[in-house]
Amino acid sequence: MSQMSSSYDPKSVEGPIFESWTKGGYFSAEVVEGVRPYCVVIPPPNVTGSLHMGHALNNTIQDVVVRRQRMTGRPTRWVVGTDHAGIATQNKVEQKLAAEGRTRHQVGRESFVEACWEWRREHGSTIIGQLKAMGCSCDYDDEWFTMDPSYQAAVRRVFVEWYQAGLIYRGKRIINWCPRCSTALSDIEVEHEDVDSHLWHLRYPLKSPVAGVDHVVVATTRPETMLGDACIAVHPDDERYRALVGSVVLLPLMGREIPIVADSYVDPSFGTGAVKVTPAHDPNDFEIGERHDCAKINVMNADATISNEGGAYAGLDRYEARKKIIADLDAQGLLVKTDDHVHSVGHCYRCHTIIEPWLSDQWFVDMKPLAQPAIEAVRDGRVAFHPKRWENVYFHWMENIRDWCISRQLWWGHRIPVFHCDACGEMVASIEDVERCPKCGSSSVRQDEDVLDTWFSSQLWPFATLGWPEPDPRVDYYYPTSVLSTARDILFLWVARMVMSGMYFNDGKVPFDDVIIHPTVFNAEGRRMSKSLGTGVDPLDLMEHYGADGMRFGLMLQVTGAQDLKFSEEKLLSSRNFANKIWNASRFVLMNLDDYVPGEPVAHTVADRWILSRLADLSTRVSEGLDTYEFGEVARLLYDFFWNEYCDWYIELAKGRLHEGGEARESVQRVLVFVLDTALRLLHPMMPFVTEEIWRSLPLSAADKAPSLMVAGWPDAAALAQHADEGAERSIGRIIEIVTGIRAVRSRYKLPNKALLEVVFKTQGDSERQWVDNEFGQMAALAGVSSFSAGVDATKPAHSATVIASGMEVYVPLEGLVDFEAEARRLTSEAQKLSGELDKFNRKLSNEGFLAKASPDIIAKDRAKAAEVSEALGLVQAQLAELA
RNA sequence: GGGCGAUUAGCUCAGGGGGAGAGCACUUCCUUGACACGGAAGGGGUCGCAGGUUCAAAUCCUGCAUCGCCCACCA
Numbered sequence: 001m002s003q004m005s006s007s008y009d010p011k012s013v014e015g016p017i018f019e020s021w022t023k024g025g026y027f028s029a030e031v032v033e034g035v036r037p038y039c040v041v042i043p044p045p046n047v048t049g050s051l052h053m054g055h056a057l058n059n060t061i062q063d064v065v066v067r068r069q070r071m072t073g074r075p076t077r078w079v080v081g082t083d084h085a086g087i088a089t090q091n092k093v094e095q096k097l098a099a100e101g102r103t104r105h106q107v108g109r110e111s112f113v114e115a116c117w118e119w120r121r122e123h124g125s126t127i128i129g130q131l132k133a134m135g136c137s138c139d140y141d142d143e144w145f146t147m148d149p150s151y152q153a154a155v156r157r158v159f160v161e162w163y164q165a166g167l168i169y170r171g172k173r174i175i176n177w178c179p180r181c182s183t184a185l186s187d188i189e190v191e192h193e194d195v196d197s198h199l200w201h202l203r204y205p206l207k208s209p210v211a212g213v214d215h216v217v218v219a220t221t222r223p224e225t226m227l228g229d230a231c232i233a234v235h236p237d238d239e240r241y242r243a244l245v246g247s248v249v250l251l252p253l254m255g256r257e258i259p260i261v262a263d264s265y266v267d268p269s270f271g272t273g274a275v276k277v278t279p280a281h282d283p284n285d286f287e288i289g290e291r292h293d294c295a296k297i298n299v300m301n302a303d304a305t306i307s308n309e310g311g312a313y314a315g316l317d318r319y320e321a322r323k324k325i326i327a328d329l330d331a332q333g334l335l336v337k338t339d340d341h342v343h344s345v346g347h348c349y350r351c352h353t354i355i356e357p358w359l360s361d362q363w364f365v366d367m368k369p370l371a372q373p374a375i376e377a378v379r380d381g382r383v384a385f386h387p388k389r390w391e392n393v394y395f396h397w398m399e400n401i402r403d404w405c406i407s408r409q410l411w412w413g414h415r416i417p418v419f420h421c422d423a424c425g426e427m428v429a430s431i432e433d434v435e436r437c438p439k440c441g442s443s444s445v446r447q448d449e450d451v452l453d454t455w456f457s458s459q460l461w462p463f464a465t466l467g468w469p470e471p472d473p474r475v476d477y478y479y480p481t482s483v484l485s486t487a488r489d490i491l492f493l494w495v496a497r498m499v500m501s502g503m504y505f506n507d508g509k510v511p512f513d514d515v516i517i518h519p520t521v522f523n524a525e526g527r528r529m530s531k532s533l534g535t536g537v538d539p540l541d542l543m544e545h546y547g548a549d550g551m552r553f554g555l556m557l558q559v560t561g562a563q564d565l566k567f568s569e570e571k572l573l574s575s576r577n578f579a580n581k582i583w584n585a586s587r588f589v590l591m592n593l594d595d596y597v598p599g600e601p602v603a604h605t606v607a608d609r610w611i612l613s614r615l616a617d618l619s620t621r622v623s624e625g626l627d628t629y630e631f632g633e634v635a636r637l638l639y640d641f642f643w644n645e646y647c648d649w650y651i652e653l654a655k656g657r658l659h660e661g662g663e664a665r666e667s668v669q670r671v672l673v674f675v676l677d678t679a680l681r682l683l684h685p686m687m688p689f690v691t692e693e694i695w696r697s698l699p700l701s702a703a704d705k706a707p708s709l710m711v712a713g714w715p716d717a718a719a720l721a722q723h724a725d726e727g728a729e730r731s732i733g734r735i736i737e738i739v740t741g742i743r744a745v746r747s748r749y750k751l752p753n754k755a756l757l758e759v760v761f762k763t764q765g766d767s768e769r770q771w772v773d774n775e776f777g778q779m780a781a782l783a784g785v786s787s788f789s790a791g792v793d794a795t796k797p798a799h800s801a802t803v804i805a806s807g808m809e810v811y812v813p814l815e816g817l818v819d820f821e822a823e824a825r826r827l828t829s830e831a832q833k834l835s836g837e838l839d840k841f842n843r844k845l846s847n848e849g850f851l852a853k854a855s856p857d858i859i860a861k862d863r864a865k866a867a868e869v870s871e872a873l874g875l876v877q878a879q880l881a882e883l884a
Numbered sequence: 885g886g887g888c889g890a891u892u893a894g895c896u897c898a899g900g901g902g903g904a905g906a907g908c909a910c911u912u913c914c915u916u917g918a919c920a921c922g923g924a925a926g927g928g929g930u931c932g933c934a935g936g937u938u939c940a941a942a943u944c945c946u947g948c949a950u951c952g953c954c955c956a957c958c959a
Contacts, residue, residue, distance in 0.1 A: 006919065192956090199959085220959060233959095267958065275959050284957050343958080357957095389888070396887075396955070488954085524896085526952075557907080560898070563889050563953070568896040570908045577921040588918030632898070636906070651918080740925085746913095747925040753914060837903065844902085849939030858902055858940095865903065 008583035010547025013693045026710045028139050029075040031477050038069035038076040039478040041462050043486050046085035047120050048092050051130040053521040053529050056539035060552045061485045063136045067685040071714035079465045081144030086413040086454040087350045093119050109411050116412045135548050135688045144465045146457045154464040155457050156417045156431045163429040167366045174283040175405050177358035178348040179304035183409040184362050188492050190346040199341035203334040207248040217336050219271030224322040225278040227310045230294035233275045236262035252334050261292045280359040363407040370500040371401045382510045386629045387561045390517045397492050406453045413451030421445050459497035462511035485516040516629050519565035549687035550576035556635040556686050579690045585647050586694040589672045592658050598701040601674035604667040609728035611650040615675050616720040622682045623717050653779050678715050734806045735779050741803035742783040745812045756786035762794040762809040804875045824883045827876050834873040841866035
């Protein structure tokens with residue numbers, strides 16, 4: 001705290017503090033033999049990305065757990081880096097070229113890839129800088145990129161091993177094709193959306209009538225695919241069509257003869273019960289086509305225009321072709337009807353273009369054998385999801401897993417390490433580039449043109465970033481990593497695949513013990529935050545307004561077990577104010593330490609015992625809350641303790657003892673410093689900057705000191721537990737009740753703040769009188785009380801208001817200012833409230849079922865409460881009688 | 885078609901079988917030597933609806949409604 005300004009200024013603090021962390025080398029960890037490390041790998045943001053709210057939330061969560069673990073003294077490492085993001089990056093670079101009026105095909109593959117690297121060099125570290133601004137304590141000296149040479153080696157190793165194990169194969173299949181990105185996509189990269197469309201009923205004439213029937217009507221949502229129809233399918237048991245099976249239909253517009261086949265896939269209740277089958281353009285039709293040995297006629301080009309197989313429609317865009325085909329069929333009287341129909345249409349997750357199911361040669365991973373051990377790992381708890389319910393989502397997907405299409409027709413990415421021999425047709429997967437065919441020796445060998453799905457490389461992140469497959473001691477030391485925190489939308493794309501590949505390549509060891517699925521951040525209207533829709537909030541702006549700590553703490557306050565988070569900026573405002581509160585409370589403590597000598601805190605007063613007891617409780621609950629990833633709960637605990645207990649009560653009462661000097665001053669200084677020190681440690685993971693800045697100014701004994709709060713010790717809850725003190729908590733609770741009651745009188749009767757009060761306690765026994773004498777005196781100033789007396793036989797002074805707290809009457813003389821009617825009204829409403837409560841208790845306590853079945857301690861508690869309420873009611877009624 | 889989540893104060897949300905909570909907003913008072921990004925005192929809720937279990941339900945169970953997600957090869 002170099003300057004003692006009365007408000008915390010994040011901008012002047014964050015830069016220098018971060019720099020000092022970097023200089024101190026606290027972000028890196030050393031291998032310490034025999035000590036289990038803590039390791040987290042960051043979900044690598046896309047190189048094309050800049051920080052959005054999801055990142056802000058996710059990386060705050062990771063930094064909180066990482067900083068906490070680092071403070072416990074474990075070697076702690078947070079691996080950072082970026083993802084090459086195949087499609088996203090390629091799109092960016094293509095856009096750049098387009099602005100210059102060029103296409104990637106014009107510049108060629110080699111130059112295009114070079115342009116991608118160039119793009120990464122220019123923009124790739126933007127997001128890393130933003131993580132630093134947030135205060136994230138990643139190991140920035142060891143930054144990874146999924147296209148690093150060593151990472152490429154890992155990818156090739158994985159591909160080749162899986163290929164050789166028969167888990168990777170090539171096949172001609174219906175895949176999801178994005179005509180704009182011009183690449184295949186995996187099933188989970190397709191986003192389905194309901195679209196208002198039509199179900200067109202088309203009449204297909206029979207070549208020759210059968211049993212008086214001369215046509216069959218089919219229903220379709222994609223009429224343009226009819227150009228590639230290979231047969232008509234009906235259900236074998238469908239009486240309507242039984243006679244037609246085996247006969248031939250003349251495909252309209254194309255004039256092709258196609259058969260009617262029977263296949264049990266067909267649902268007789270849908271549409272007309274007759275399905276046009278287009279094996280090259282629909283996965284189900286593909287299967288039917290296989291069963292009936294039909295031709296697979298591909299009527300579409302890669303850009304979704306109609307191919308040369310499409311006769312007169314060749315060259316038309318798919319939707320123009322649709323219109324024209326409908327019109328032409330209508331003109332020929334073959335359009336029977338057009339029904340409105342809502343159906344689900346797949347869109348590209350990168351560019352939102354409608355995808356086309358398309359027949360092409362692609363590479364696949366056989367997932368079932370990989371999924372089985374990964375299911376078991378979650379089943380038996382080796383990998384635990386938080387919240388637990390996500391396990392079911394994981395199981396459902398894993399148990400129904402389908403093969404993964406991993407080839408992409410892009411240029412930016414890991415090129416598939418398979419070499420084709422043009423001479424003999426041999427195909428070989430190899431870690432090293434292949435110059436000559438190992439089979440025939442020919443040199444006419446070329447590498448496969450396709451690159452791998454970006455997620456193929458991302459799935460290796462937890463071990464490729466530790467140096468695998470090279471023999472690297474870090475793999476043995478840091479793998480498995482400790483926790484993975486991520487958004488739910490990449491549970492399948494990334495998390496599940498990391499478990500599968502991680503186990504496969506690390507002797508069955510899972511890649512992480514815990515998975516945190518954090519809530520998705522939505523805006524105030526409950527809409528997804530999106531830059532393009534302008535519905536987002538920029539974390540950089542938020543840090544500008546609230547400081548990095550304010551943003552972080554404000555986010556932590558909002559993290560609960562829910563699956564959505566409607567972002568509330570007010571929480572950030574509270575958090576900024578909280579940082580300021582911490583700053584000023586600390587400033588107050590430091591201002592009163594000029595004569596301070598560090599030393600152990602010793603509780604001298606009940607207040608000391610109380611705050612230490614509360615601190616012990618806080619410490620336990622914060623550690624437990626972080627262990628179970630209950631960030632919202634932890635943030636609230638810290639906020640309540642620091643503001644409502646330490647500031648509002650302990651510091652306020654400390655003021656008197658500080659002024660008193662001598663031993664009183666020394667003892668309260670010790671406790672003030674000790675509690676502040678511990679609280680700052682507990683707060684540090686969530687608010688690293690402000691806590692570090694203050695902590696460095698604290699005069700601590702050599703044993704407690706460290707070069708940085710980042711590497712200072714995490715409070716030991718077990719050691720602090722010795723301060724637990726129920727008696728002190730009860731006692732201070734009572735005092736708070738009394739002080740608050742007296743303040744309420746002051747407020748109600750508009751007594752000037754400066755008016756010092758002389759109050760009288762009517763106690764119920766000598767021990768209570770003694771308690772008032774001993775304890776209340778220390779806190780009298782908080783109520784503006786200058787003097788007080790207490791006694792069993794105390795009498796109420798004339799013109800005084802009465803406070804009833806904890807079964808005691810406290811009389812506050814008002815010098816004739818009492819508005820008796822107001823006081824009577826107040827007492828009347830108080831009496832009503834109390835008698836209502838009393839009724840409830842009495843009903844409960846006279847219920848035989850309750851007395852027979854409720855646990856004894858509940859009954860005892862309720863009896864005590866009832867007695868208390870009854871007593872208070874009696875006192876209030878006595879007051880009322882007096883006023884009447 | 886399956887599954888999941890949400891429904892509590894004006895707003896954002898905690899809580900979770902035994903006297904309804906926080907932050908913000910609101911009302912009144914207070915620039916007192918830590919802090920007006922502050923202090924003090926207040927007002928405000930039949931905890932979505934209907935059943936059920938229980939001595940006791942905002943809390944557990946069942947159904948329903950509304951909103952939102954996810955999965956699924958209904959042409």
